[in-house]
Amino acid sequence: MAETQYDVVVIGSGPGGYVAAIRAAQLGLKAAVVEKGEMGGVCLNVGCIPSKAFLHAAEIYTEAKEGKRIGVVADNVTLDFGAVAAYKERVVKQNSNGVAGLLRKNRVDVYKGFGRVSGPNSVTVQGENGEQTLQTRFIIVATGSTPRSLPFAQIDEERILSSTGMLALKEVPKRLVIIGGGVIGVEMATAFHAFGAEVTILEALPRIISIADEEVSDELLRTMTRRGIKIHTNVKVGGVDPTDSGVSVMYTDAEGKEQQVTGDKLLLAVSRAPLTKDIGLEAVGVELNERGYVVTNEYMQTRVPSIYAIGDCVGRTGLAHVASAEGILAVEHIAGHEAHPINYEKVPSPMWCEPQVGFAGLTEAQARERGYDVKVGKFPFTGNGHAAILGQRAGFVKIVAEKQYNEILGIHIIGPRATELLAEAGLALSHEATAESLVNTVHAHPTLYEAILEAAHGLFEGPIHI
Template identity: 40%
Template sequence: MTHYDVMVVGGGPGGYVAAIRAAQLGLKTALVEKQHLGGICLNWGCIPTKALLKGADVAHTLGKLDQFGFSAENIQFDLHKLVQHSRDVSARLSDGIGYLMKKNDVHVIDGFARLAGKGKLNVESEQGGYDYQADHIILATGARPRTLPGIDVDGEQVWTYFDALVPEGLPKSLLVIGSGAIGIEFASFYNDLGVDVTLVELMDQLMPVEDAEVSAFVTRSFKQRGISVKTKTRLESLEKTTAGAQCRLLNKQGEIETLEVDKVLVSAGIQGNIENIGLEALGVETENGFITVDEWCRTNVVGLYAIGDVSGPPCLAHKASREAVLCVEKLAGVNGVQTLDRNHIPACTYGRPQVASMGLTEAQAKSGNRAVRVGRCDLQSNGKALAMGETEGFVKTIFDHDTGELLGAHMVGYQVTEQIQGFGIAQALEGTEEQLMQMVFAHPTLSETMHESVMDACGRALHQ
């Protein structure tokens, strides 16, 4: 029976990073992956959706050519080429991870792994079953779309995001169930390509985990674009038809609305891949469909760890990668390893407008009667935004009134996902409002709105 110091189950952004870091620390390491290196994020999530959204961004830009002195006629669009571009990007990155495995001397094992006892894995592949031993086993099996009771997802009339990524053609109408990042991004994408989109959310605001002010802004923006937004509404029933689907929606007044659409996209969250991997036999603790872990990603079974989506929200690729590093470094005995502060994890949504946030919302910061300072800066006051014709959005910062600690940052607008890390660095270095005000931001840049928001929180705004 082959023995390893570390075996990682799952080759996504948590699993492959854990394998690389373990190998870098001199540990004999193997990675088991049943399908594609890179996991859901690279093959069916983060990366291919951004490739598609770039196409939507081009469509948006073409719609305002006259503003910049251009005109164009007979513009053609080939959906299959855009989809193929997204698949090519994923394939290229997956191949790149294979190269990294070889470079770092990580043994990649193709197959489906199950726990066969403490420190033991059985891997089933096309060639047969094989048994392995490891001092440490890291589960990074990821998650999958959550289904709704009574709703048959068939890939035809009813989609998950897997199906929405590779459409054969554009539907005339689309009902999106759920307004998390997946729902928002696909609603934005298909709307930009001319699809009649209806977005339904069970909670009282779109993007329920975001700051209420951000949610309200995105809601207004979507409605102005022609997206029908229905909050406090749920899908009561769905009947498939030859033309698509007839949906009964129950709203907050208790009224039923019947909506006929070509396609329905179910984006009602995700659930961990915890089935059939041997957790029950070892007594591994789970909760709400995810594996329970401590601050070092350790399960209740010695030598067994879980990282990334399978260990619970926030289900984000960068959270998984960070957990991978701290988990491996802790088990390897590296000095100075720090736990992950979840308030320092940025969240990004790549629709139009983009949304980026970290830390507490204004409502959360004010809970418990804490005194706070809140600053805002509208992109309409930013010279670079005006020059680019991208003035939709704002930056909002929240500070502790007494200590000056940055409690939360919320951004909505063009390319804010590329800027949020500035606030992340400030939080990590425990920067105060006074220190941030002394920073010099290059001019003209969109990031000047970040500075102006901090200034506004202290009553010292200069440009608004």
């Protein structure tokens, strides 16, 4: 491809990168994307999309086995994990092809290869056909992140797995140990326990999914434990040793006792590291913090005015939809449009464990720590008609509000389809909704999201249906 002068060159084609490039093209800017791997980045290829495909298969498998409770009887329901893996790959391929098609449709040039920032206005691409340099007015760094090993447990993708290795398994391990009870840990525990694995989670903090409201964390712990997943919190992992059949993990439990658990596979679901090394950032003056994340202002602009950064390499949330929003924000700022910085406290956070979790805004504890005079409305799914139809009555909706103006500070959901119900929570928070505005919004019946209305009633006289 002949040398071209671009308005924007994006390094990385994940949910931040490709969205930024398309938005740039929509605004009349000449844009290019540099990608060393498959289109769609980590999220599409080895993250959000394949993991949710596994979780959907797990849900269908579980419902098929339990169908007799509603009169749908299927004998000898079995799992063909090879077919599940093939289904997952089809979904990934469809989405990857879709991203490539969207870029073509919007006339975004794509360069395959490793991209480096070689100057404030240039990106050098090392590809199969050698090296070429792209001249550009602006650069957006969207290089993402990579799984992080532990000092005593190095990921080899054979016995000690990252989420990438977990999603590439060809068979279900009989025993799976997971270090880390965050989003990746509980989602993989949900899927592989449903597939038939004996699952143990080891979490260093006092509770799993610690970013969620404490009552939500407690409810998830109860329901996952009741289903047979072993969860140990407040533990300190001391070592990992390979065995003839798998891997053995030594840890100190919450009472200070030395314990050991052995699995066929060990999943490290502890943290991810930004992919910011060796791409030329510091050489051109871009600031990285002590953990290697790119430092930006509220418009995603680094201290080099022509260079922006978005997504996991910035490290504000690690959420794909936030990376997309950051990409749009960066491009609109570049284009001179009115750009609105992201309020990260109001970003919706979904988790596809079982039961599902979704929340936006402050937890009750965070609201109290900030000095709000707090009131709480709650409603359990046991009182919801559609939850009864589904036979999924575990969980609740919890709304945190402040008393003076009844402003909604946070909405926290654990229960059926919580990741979809989260849409109303996100809208309520982004529009500074009050408890009155939720109560005065007529909710359709029979639906799961009526539980949000009931929780809002709980901020006043009380829910109707309990």
